[in-house]
Amino acid sequence: MNQRQLFLDHVGQTSEAPLCLNIVKAEGTKMWDADGKEYIDLIAGISVCNIGHRHPAVIDAIKKQLDDYLHIMVYGELVENPQVAYAKMLTDHLPSSLNSVFYTASGSEATEGAMKLAKRFTNRTQIISFKNSYHGSTQGALSIMGSEYWQQAFRPLLPGIVQLNYNNFEELENITEQTACVVAETVQAEAGVNVPLNDWLKALRKRCTETGTLLVLDEIQCGFGRNGSLWAFEQFDVVPDILLLGKALGGGMPLGAFVADKKTMNSLTHDPVLGHINTFGGHPVSCAAGLAAFKVLLQEKMIDEVKNKEKLFRSLLSHPLIKNVNSFGLMIAVEFSDFETNKKIIDALIEQGIFTDWFLFASNSLRIVPPLNIPDADISIACKKIVDVLNAFLV
Numbered sequence: 084m085n086q087r088q089l090f091l092d093h094v095g096q097t098s099e100a101p102l103c104l105n106i107v108k109a110e111g112t113k114m115w116d117a118d119g120k121e122y123i124d125l126i127a128g129i130s131v132c133n134i135g136h137r138h139p140a141v142i143d144a145i146k147k148q149l150d151d152y153l154h155i156m157v158y159g160e161l162v163e164n165p166q167v168a169y170a171k172m173l174t175d176h177l178p179s180s181l182n183s184v185f186y187t188a189s190g191s192e193a194t195e196g197a198m199k200l201a202k203r204f205t206n207r208t209q210i211i212s213f214k215n216s217y218h219g220s221t222q223g224a225l226s227i228m229g230s231e232y233w234q235q236a237f238r239p240l241l242p243g244i245v246q247l248n249y250n251n252f253e254e255l256e257n258i259t260e261q262t263a264c265v266v267a268e269t270v271q272a273e274a275g276v277n278v279p280l281n282d283w284l285k286a287l288r289k290r291c292t293e294t295g296t297l298l299v300l301d302e303i304q305c306g307f308g309r310n311g312s313l314w315a316f317e318q319f320d321v322v323p324d325i326l327l328l329g330k331a332l333g334g335g336m337p338l339g340a341f342v343a344d345k346k347t348m349n350s351l352t353h354d355p356v357l358g359h360i361n362t363f364g365g366h367p368v369s370c371a372a373g374l375a376a377f378k379v380l381l382q383e384k385m386i387d388e389v390k391n392k393e394k395l396f397r398s399l400l401s402h403p404l405i406k407n408v409n410s411f412g413l414m415i416a417v418e419f420s421d422f423e424t425n426k427k428i429i430d431a432l433i434e435q436g437i438f439t440d441w442f443l444f445a446s447n448s449l450r451i452v453p454p455l456n457i458p459d460a461d462i463s464i465a466c467k468k469i470v471d472v473l474n475a476f477l478v
């Protein structure tokens with residue numbers, strides 16, 4: 084039986100039509116399938132491989148850690164050097180109030196932990212989130228997801244959740260002294276790259292401060308340089324009370340985190356003790372890989388080029404079938420008339436060796452979130468193939 088059939092028979096599936104490409108190697112911005120066919124990777128594992136696949140510094144750090152130890156004890160009991168070194172480096176690159184890192188095993192778990200921390204710290208229960216937001220697939224994170232389509236089959240979900248419209252100034256009045264936290268993506272990714280309006284995030288920050296509500300910004304997808312600054316919130320002049328990290332945090336290994344001020348974070352240590360616990364959060368190999376990737380991101384000054392590469396993509400993505408291009412750094416949504424058209428284009432591009440997909444809440448938009456160091460030559464090749472595919476649709 085071939086690999087594809089074994090995959091379909093024995094690996095849990097998430098849809099009735101998985102892509103089923105059998106990728107056997109990935110390096111830099113390229114991937115290869117079992118037949119030796121090459122793909123330019125335009126989605127970087129959905130914003131995970133920000134410094135590309137298998138950067139030598141990351142591979143080296145993983146190998147070194149393998150020689151010391153793998154898992155030794157559930158998270159939080161032992162001093163583990165990779166966790167400490169990475170937490171120090173992360174907090175050195177964050178505002179001073181974000182000085183304590185709680186490691187998790189995934190982005191969804193970071194959302195869960197932050198929601199619990201906010202409830203515990205404020206002694207309030209209401210949580211506010213936004214329509215078309217994605218914060219993960221576990222039940223707490225699903226409860227604040229901004230889409231009835233994905234929620235309805237799993238109700239009842241968490242009580243006390245209120246959903247507002249992103250970028251709506253008036254609705255911020257719904258944040259009150261009852262609200263434990265507001266959870267927002269700094270830039271809504273799965274909405275098809277929805278950027279906050281000038282001053283809206285500031286107004287959100289102000290309302291949270293006035294009501295004693297914790298502001299949780301989710302940078303699981305948009306952090307680590309994706310939008311052209313190390314953290315997206317820097318471009319809006321706000322500082323969250325809790326920051327959610329994941330995806331690129333682990334440099335290609337599984338890792339998530341929520342980051343807060345030590346005083347806030349300490350409320351998880353008592354009443355009850357062990358307020359949030361996990362086995363694999365901050366896995367030493369993931370922390371070693373993430374730290375190495377973070378150093379590469381900064382040392383190779385990859386973020387400096389993000390806005391130029393965004394401009395290059397935008398200059399080459401012009402075609403009558405393209406309705407709109409939403410972008411913020413190297414988070415780009417190319418909008419077509421409907422999902423069916425987009426899906427045909429995506430399939431044709433994959434056939435042509437360009438790996439891409441669509442957005443959860445913008446299924447008519449093609450996703451471009453490549454490694455941040457994608458060479459300009461690959462951008463030109465990818466955009467030419469996109470335009471060629473679109474031209475073929477016109478005839």
Ligand SMILES: Cc1ncc(COP(=O)(O)O)c(C=O)c1O
Pocket residue numbers: 129189190191192194217218219220268272301302303304305329330339
């Ligand atoms: C903005 C955002 N938050 C949270 C998550 C959940 O992270 P994970 O899939 O690691 O649980 C994702 C994943 O796509 C995300 O994009």
